[in-house]
Amino acid sequence: xxxxxxxxxxxxxxxxxxxxxxxxxxxxxxxxxxxxxxxxxxxxxxxxxxxxxxxxxxxxxxxxxxxxxxxxxxxxxxxxxxxxxxxxxxxxxxxxxxxxxxxxxxxxxxxxxxxxxxxxxxxxxxxxxxxxxxxxxxxxxxxxxxxxxxx
Numbered sequence: 001x002x003x004x005x006x007x008x009x010x011x012x013x014x015x016x017x018x019x020x021x022x023x024x025x026x027x028x029x030x031x032x033x034x035x036x037x038x039x040x041x042x043x044x045x046x047x048x049x050x051x052x053x054x055x056x057x058x059x060x061x062x063x064x065x066x067x068x069x070x071x072x073x074x075x076x077x078x079x080x081x082x083x084x085x086x087x088x089x090x091x092x093x094x095x096x097x098x099x100x101x102x103x104x105x106x107x108x109x110x111x112x113x114x115x116x117x118x119x120x121x122x123x124x125x126x127x128x129x130x131x132x133x134x135x136x137x138x139x140x141x142x143x144x145x146x147x148x149x150x151x
Contacts, residue, residue: 014029016065017029017039020061021043023046023047024042024046028042028046036058039058040055043058
């Protein structure tokens, strides 16, 4: 892993590094601060290996991390794709529901005469009087507001 990338993704990598090298403390991670040389030195010290072995271990872990898709960019891409898919599926479902409702309303208006629609409206008003009053006040407000803009 490039040292610039290591420093840039240090906060995201700390959890993964903890799982790889459990002997390193929080203070050690603060001291390392995203610098590869410091990480290699601490691994050498805490695990009792040569510098070459520690460096090889660090390089191996980072290359494994990048190839597994756990790196930050891959994670962001996957989450973005998942979010886009979810949004698209929800939009398709909403469009389908609206289209069904519009079709139902259109067929109702085509099949029924005004007298039947008036009877249905009376039934709805009797069943839901409070909601009907609120709806009527809302429509009245919008109509009166529309008139004031036209003047």
